[in-house]
Amino acid sequence: MxxxxxxxxxxxxxxxxxxxxxxxxxxxxxxxxxxxxxxxxxxxxxxxxxxxxxxxxxxxxxxxxxxxxxxxxxxxxxxxxxxxxxxxxxxxxxxxxxxxxxxxxxxxxxxxxxxxxxxxxxxxEARELPVAEDWAKPRKVSHVVLNTPDMEALEDWYCRVLGFRVSDYSADQMVFLRCASDHHSIALVRGAYPSVNHVAFELPSLDEFMRSIGRMKQRGIVPTWGPGRHGPGNNPFAYFCSPTGFVIEFTSELQQIDEATHEAQVWPRDVPEAMDQWMTAGPPTSAQRAIMQGRPDPGWPELRNRGAQ
Ligand SMILES: [Fe+2]
Missing domain, CATH: 3.10.180.10 (2,3-Dihydroxybiphenyl 1,2-Dioxygenase, domain 1)
Structure with missing residues (x-):
């Protein structure tokens, strides 16, 4: 690919x-x-x-x-x-x-x-802001994960049209795609309909990742899944539900890909310690899977007639 x-x-x-x-x-x-x-x-x-x-x-x-x-x-x-x-x-x-x-x-x-x-x-040529270092505050959006009814077709499209590369697969349910050194900027999940699975925000260090979970906890908000450390991408994760019902994630230390040596692999889902390296998170509950499937997103079909120029 x-x-x-x-x-x-x-x-x-x-x-x-x-x-x-x-x-x-x-x-x-x-x-x-x-x-x-x-x-x-x-x-x-x-x-x-x-x-x-x-x-x-x-x-x-x-x-x-x-x-x-x-x-x-x-x-x-x-x-x-x-x-x-x-x-x-x-x-x-x-x-x-x-x-x-x-x-x-x-x-x-x-x-x-x-x-x-x-x-x-x-x-x-976008507006640029002065860097504003601040302890335990998200630095950037790490990745966006999308649910789609035809994962293979969307994987092919992102690679063919936009030059994304496959970093890894999670069984036959998920594909991780990179456009830069981050293991994934976009990931696709097999779903019943198109929707947002989650959006992840990157903290610069593991301490800041934990402190961010602490800030939420002090306000009475605990993760709906995690903390744990994923297998694919090797990144710590803690998922929360936003007030709108979107799943958002704190993450850090996402694997950086060496283009010269990296080979995509298919990660099995039946080896718990491969998916949950610290064995702290356990598998997602059915409620977590439901909010990650999300609500159907129709996208922008009304813009189609502006296309192809
Ligand atoms: Fe994520």
Whole structure:
């Protein structure tokens, strides 16, 4: 599946969620989750981490529980043009030619729809914020995990259209995809319908990961799954349920991939210590699996008629 000639996104900038009433949950992310307010406007809240990204998580009022867009960086306009050409050549539903964005984060780029009608935005020349180091606060969005009814087709699409590479599989239920050195920026889970499985936020160290769980606990909020350490990706995890009912994760120490030596493997699910290295978390409960399946996200089918340019 790996094709080293493919253009791929520079990194995952973050994600914008949409849901009814979601902007009213901003204080949960500011006071408990450890994000900071970057910008606010009518019907939208932009939250930053401690890094230079203009925002890593957006809250936008909308009629459904799902994704406004998944947000990727490209290093420059030349790479952006090359990715746009590659997406067109591979038959993706491209929503217009690269051009300026007139939103808070600014810059230049384009959008596409994936086969489940999820909107993906690619942006270069974005606003940059001064790095704001702060103990035990999320630095960035580590990864976004998506449920899909046709995992193989979506895996093929992300690799073919966007140059993602397969890092590992979890049995025949999940595939981990990278666009940079992080073991996964996107992962796909076999599900009954398209939806958000979870969004993970990276803490810079294991101590800050634990302290973040502690901050939540002091506010009376405990993980719905974890803490534990995953097998694939080797990352500590602690999952929580957001006030909107989305699953969010604290993580750290995600495996960094050496392109010269890494070989994808299929991790078995019937070896508990392979999936839960510390043996602290146990398997997810049926309630946890239900909130990770989430609510159906119709995506943006109404944008299809803007496609292929
Ligand atoms: Fe995760």
């Amino acid at each position: 790996t094709d080293s000639t493919k253009i791929r996104p520079g990194h995952l900038r973050g994600i914008v969620m949409r849901a009814p009433g979601i902007t009213a949950t901003r204080d949960f992310y500011l006071d408990n989750w450890g994000l900071a307010l970057a910008h606010e406007e009518d019907g939208a809240v932009w939250l930053r981490g401690t890094g230079a990204e203009p925002f890593i998580y957006g809250l936008v009022e909308g009629p459904v529980f799902g994704i406004e867009y998944v947000h990727f960086a490209m290093p420059d306009r030349a790479a952006m043009e090359a990715l746009h050409a590659q997406a067109l050549a591979e038959g993706a539903l491209v929503l217009g030619a690269p051009g300026p964005f007139h939103d808070y984060a600014g810059g230049w780029g384009f959008e596409i729809l994936d086969p489940d009608d999820r909107r993906l935005r690619f942006r270069c």
